[in-house]
Amino acid sequence: MGPINPSNTIVSPTSGWRRLKSCRDQSTLHRVLDGATDDRKLRNETLSCKETLRNCAIMETEEEASGQMTDEIYANGGDGEALSQQQQQQQQQQRRPIISGEQLDIEAYAALYTDRTKISRLIFIADKCDNVSMQLEALRMAYDEIKKGENTQLFREVVQKIDGRLGPNYGPDSGWMDAVDRRAEQRKEKLENELNAYRTNLIKESIRMGYNDFGEFYYTHGALGDAFKNYVRTRDYCTTAKHIIHMCLNAILVSIEMGQFAHVTSYVSKAEQNKNDLDPITIAKLQCAAGLAHLEAKKYKHAARKFLETAPELGNNYSEVIAAQDVATYGGLCALASFDRAELKAKVIDNINFRNFLELVPEVRELIHDFYSSHYASCLDYLGNLKANLLLDIHLHDHVEMLYTQIRNKALIQYTHPFVSVDLNMMANAFKTTVAGLQKELEALITDNQIQARIDSHNKILYARHADQRKATFQRVLQTGVEFDRDVRAMLLRANLIKHDYNLKASRKI
Amino acid sequence: MNLNVNSVDSLVAEIQGLSGSSQDVNHLNSLLKQSEDVIRSQAATFASCLTRLDPSLHSLGYLYVLEACTAGPIPEAQANELVLSVVRFIDMCSVEQIRLVPDKFISVCKRLHEQVMVLGAPMRAVAPLLTAIRKIQLSSEHLTPLHPDFLQVCLSAKCYKIGYSILEDDVLEVDQPRDFFLYCYYGGMICIGQKRLAKALELFHNVVTAPMSSMNAIAVEAYKKYILVSLIHLRQFSASFPKYTSSVAQRNLKNFSQPYIELANSYSTGNISELEAFVQANQEKFENGNNLGLVKQVVSSMYKRNIQRLTQTYLTLSLQDIANTAQINTPKEAEMHVLEMIEDGEIYATINQKDGMVRFLEDPEQYKTCEMIEHIDSSIQRIMKLSKKLTTMDESMSCDPLYLSKVGRERQRYDFDDFDSVPQKFNL
Numbered sequence: 001m002g003p004i005n006p007s008n009t010i011v012s013p014t015s016g017w018r019r020l021k022s023c024r025d026q027s028t029l030h031r032v033l034d035g036a037t038d039d040r041k042l043r044n045e046t047l048s049c050k051e052t053l054r055n056c057a058i059m060e061t062e063e064e065a066s067g068q069m070t071d072e073i074y075a076n077g078g079d080g081e082a083l084s085q086q087q088q089q090q091q092q093q094q095r096r097p098i099i100s101g102e103q104l105d106i107e108a109y110a111a112l113y114t115d116r117t118k119i120s121r122l123i124f125i126a127d128k129c130d131n132v133s134m135q136l137e138a139l140r141m142a143y144d145e146i147k148k149g150e151n152t153q154l155f156r157e158v159v160q161k162i163d164g165r166l167g168p169n170y171g172p173d174s175g176w177m178d179a180v181d182r183r184a185e186q187r188k189e190k191l192e193n194e195l196n197a198y199r200t201n202l203i204k205e206s207i208r209m210g211y212n213d214f215g216e217f218y219y220t221h222g223a224l225g226d227a228f229k230n231y232v233r234t235r236d237y238c239t240t241a242k243h244i245i246h247m248c249l250n251a252i253l254v255s256i257e258m259g260q261f262a263h264v265t266s267y268v269s270k271a272e273q274n275k276n277d278l279d280p281i282t283i284a285k286l287q288c289a290a291g292l293a294h295l296e297a298k299k300y301k302h303a304a305r306k307f308l309e310t311a312p313e314l315g316n317n318y319s320e321v322i323a324a325q326d327v328a329t330y331g332g333l334c335a336l337a338s339f340d341r342a343e344l345k346a347k348v349i350d351n352i353n354f355r356n357f358l359e360l361v362p363e364v365r366e367l368i369h370d371f372y373s374s375h376y377a378s379c380l381d382y383l384g385n386l387k388a389n390l391l392l393d394i395h396l397h398d399h400v401e402m403l404y405t406q407i408r409n410k411a412l413i414q415y416t417h418p419f420v421s422v423d424l425n426m427m428a429n430a431f432k433t434t435v436a437g438l439q440k441e442l443e444a445l446i447t448d449n450q451i452q453a454r455i456d457s458h459n460k461i462l463y464a465r466h467a468d469q470r471k472a473t474f475q476r477v478l479q480t481g482v483e484f485d486r487d488v489r490a491m492l493l494r495a496n497l498i499k500h501d502y503n504l505k506a507s508r509k510i
Numbered sequence: 511m512n513l514n515v516n517s518v519d520s521l522v523a524e525i526q527g528l529s530g531s532s533q534d535v536n537h538l539n540s541l542l543k544q545s546e547d548v549i550r551s552q553a554a555t556f557a558s559c560l561t562r563l564d565p566s567l568h569s570l571g572y573l574y575v576l577e578a579c580t581a582g583p584i585p586e587a588q589a590n591e592l593v594l595s596v597v598r599f600i601d602m603c604s605v606e607q608i609r610l611v612p613d614k615f616i617s618v619c620k621r622l623h624e625q626v627m628v629l630g631a632p633m634r635a636v637a638p639l640l641t642a643i644r645k646i647q648l649s650s651e652h653l654t655p656l657h658p659d660f661l662q663v664c665l666s667a668k669c670y671k672i673g674y675s676i677l678e679d680d681v682l683e684v685d686q687p688r689d690f691f692l693y694c695y696y697g698g699m700i701c702i703g704q705k706r707l708a709k710a711l712e713l714f715h716n717v718v719t720a721p722m723s724s725m726n727a728i729a730v731e732a733y734k735k736y737i738l739v740s741l742i743h744l745r746q747f748s749a750s751f752p753k754y755t756s757s758v759a760q761r762n763l764k765n766f767s768q769p770y771i772e773l774a775n776s777y778s779t780g781n782i783s784e785l786e787a788f789v790q791a792n793q794e795k796f797e798n799g800n801n802l803g804l805v806k807q808v809v810s811s812m813y814k815r816n817i818q819r820l821t822q823t824y825l826t827l828s829l830q831d832i833a834n835t836a837q838i839n840t841p842k843e844a845e846m847h848v849l850e851m852i853e854d855g856e857i858y859a860t861i862n863q864k865d866g867m868v869r870f871l872e873d874p875e876q877y878k879t880c881e882m883i884e885h886i887d888s889s890i891q892r893i894m895k896l897s898k899k900l901t902t903m904d905e906s907m908s909c910d911p912l913y914l915s916k917v918g919r920e921r922q923r924y925d926f927d928d929f930d931s932v933p934q935k936f937n938l
Binding site: 045088272443446447454455456457458459463468470471474477481482484485486488489490491492493495496497499500501 | 554680681682683684685686687690715716719720721754819822823824825826827828831834865867869872873875876877885889890891893896897899900903907910912
């Protein structure tokens with residue numbers, strides 16, 4: 001990372017290209033791209049824009065970019081035509097509001113997950129992403145993945161989304177669908193027969209297994225509601241704590257897929273009642289699920305606690321729901337948004353367990369450390385770079401804006417906290433924003449009473465406001481006196497009015 | 511012995527004869543009471559005896575005759591004359607004598623009120639009614655039935671200042687709830703005229719929270735004004751009632767003052783154009799309620815509210831920025847608003863006209879001047895007095911047979927230990 005060394009850029013056309021990919025200087029880019037077909041020309045061009053390049057700070061690991069680059073070329077056939085497509089794509093990328101050139105590596109991302117969540121995540125990316133090649137890439141992988149399973153409903157959806165854009169290999173494979181559907185029919189019949197047999201024999205364990213099989217059957221075929229019902233039905237036939245935990249995990253899995261996070265919370269707590277039979281991996285799974293439920297309910301502090309408590313045993317064991325990387329990202333961001341400094345230090349930075357997770361996502365680790373050591377600009381930079389990818393996350397995308405605002409407000413508050421006066425120009429620099437914009441943000445925070453300060457908008461200085469205790473006490477005492485006076489008089493009056501009413505009634509009686 | 515009311519002469523003679531010692535006056539009072547009907551039936555004949563009686567010496571007799579004369583319908587031609595004689599009587603009558611028959615005195619005063627309104631000269635009744643109140647009042651805490659009349663006359667005559675003088679007394683003793691409601695309502699309006707919004711708010715609040723068993727129009731109107739004054743003065747309005755408010759009021763008041771509640775809601779958003787649009791749309795309703803003036807004040811107080819919020823946030827701010835944030839059209843207007851607020855002591859600030867900057871300052875009061883100490887001391891004294899009164903009242907109430915019988919009756923309902931000191935049933 002850091003400023004690029006210009007002499008390195010002229011190794012090969014592709015590598016030069018790759019390095020320039022994230023360069024923000026559009027003119028340089030275009031010049032280089034135009035000449036990319038000719039090695040020599042490129043060399044000259046690249047040399048001529050040495051100066052520009054030197055100024056380009058590219059926060060990008062070369063390996064990732066190169067991997068992606070080859071992927072893209074490969075996907076497009078790698079011929080001359082590919083380049084012009086690349087060019088278009090490049091321009092599209094430029095138009096996107098994200099500064100980072102570090103695009104989501106879909107293949108690496110998808111490799112973290114298995115089963116249905118992999119497919120849903122890929123489809124989610126395809127829906128949210130406005131980059132056509134990424135969309136198609138995601139859809140292609142989703143298509144391949146579904147083909148391995150038996151979910152024809154999802155298959156139809158994906159095929160519709162692909163809409164023939166990936167060539168004849170990715171069309172509606174009706175032969176496969178029919179075969180799968182037929183097999184499913186048969187299997188369902190078989191399962192029904194089995195279950196009926198079990199039920200007539202009243203063998204508890206077998207009935208449980210029967211319902212379980214049904215749950216699994218529906219799950220693989222995408223009927224989540226039915227799957228959930230069947231999994232929950234096993235509950236009556238559970239004989240050991242292990243069975244109950246198993247049932248809960250299944251119910252949680254399906255609920256997460258369905259987005260029913262209220263169920264998740266209740267089944268997590270149900271599973272946690274059987275403390276003695278929980279192994280560390282299951283505990284970690286349950287914590288992740290609870291964390292997700294809290295996240296979805298916007299209880300970021302609780303979510304952060306759950307993710308931070310997750311044991312490293314989780315590893316890749318819960319890839320059907322969440323990857324270890326996600327634990328780090330979700331936990332880190334929620335913690336930043338909701339913890340104070342002391343808690344951040346104690347529960348995040350000094351947390352050995354969580355450190356293992358953070359190592360997986362160095363950006364998050366760096367930004368947490370930057371936040372704690374008050375390098376807000378760099379922290380916000382990291383956040384800005386991550387944003388595009390986080391918005392493509394199936395669980396986090398809804399909360400990114402809110403978490404970001406909270407983190408930013410926290411940073412602003414922390415920045416002003418130790419000072420008696422702050423120069424707004426310097427502060428704006430530190431936060432990479434304009435003075436006017438900063439002033440608006442500060443104004444909102446002061447009005448909210450989150451910062452005790454006042455802005456000298458003439459000289460652009462923020463002055464901390466120290467409450468004058470003596471004055472405030474006097475004011476409060478006098479105010480209380482006036483209120484007491486008024487209230488007591490009003491009360492006496494009311495009492496007299498009530499008494500009068502009594503007198504009237506009494507006189508009438510007489 | 512019966513009073514000789516056969517002729518004007520004999521009546522005058524009797525009254526003159528029995529107006530000396532207090533014993534005689536009491537005797538005269540009982541005699542006059544017996545022949546009240548006769549006097550009233552022949553009011554026209556007896557009217558002439560008024561000229562022969564001295565209102566300061568023979569107040570009681572004079573009052574009886576005067577009351578009889580004013581009881582019937584009065585032709586317009588005589589109104590002026592009548593007003594003059596009543597005013598003269600009020601001015602000169604002896605306090606001891608008229609207090610024997612307060613209801614007669616009050617009815618005479620009420621007639622005076624009516625007549626000046628007929629004559630279209632409410633100003634003429636202001637001073638006499640004030641004198642009348644002072645004469646008939648047992649103490650300054652006592653609310654007489656004349657209070658509302660006096661305040662109404664003051665309002666009609668726009669004599670807010672003299673009206674306000676009577677509002678400074680704390681009223682505690684109330685004879686008629688209706689008098690109290692009217693007193694507070696008119697009093698609140700006079701306070702608005704005098705720009706004593708805090709006091710106005712207190713009076714309206716008293717009406718709204720007063721115990722009542724059925725809705726009344728006075729309370730509804732008072733509630734409307736309470737909302738408006740609360741917005742103008744406190745720049746906010748809380749729609750919840752205090753818990754001691756009667757349930758009738760809690761249930762119904764809001765339904766009767768819907769546009770006002772909506773106005774308060776619109777105010778709380780802080781958006782001026784929205785508020786103005788709302789006022790525009792409901793102008794007719796506010797006009798019908800005679801509250802349009804106050805509603806306009808509410809709108810202008812919105813600017814002040816917005817400016818006041820800025821003082822919490824900024825030390826210095828250009829007039830242009832103030833205009834932008836407080837949604838004022840031009841910096842010039844913003845300057846006017848700021849200036850007004852500084853003059854009213856609502857904010858502490860200096861305006862630098864050269865570069866168009868406003869510097870907001872902290873409250874300069876240091877709470878160490880002699881005046882402040884005196885002020886605090888007087889506040890403490892006042893509150894001590896008040897709490898003494900509270901104790902006395904508490905004591906007297908715990909000795910009140912009516913109260914005890916009520917508590918005793920409800921004893922079965924709550925069987926608390928606290929009630930053990932109270933007898934099971936207080937037989938009277």
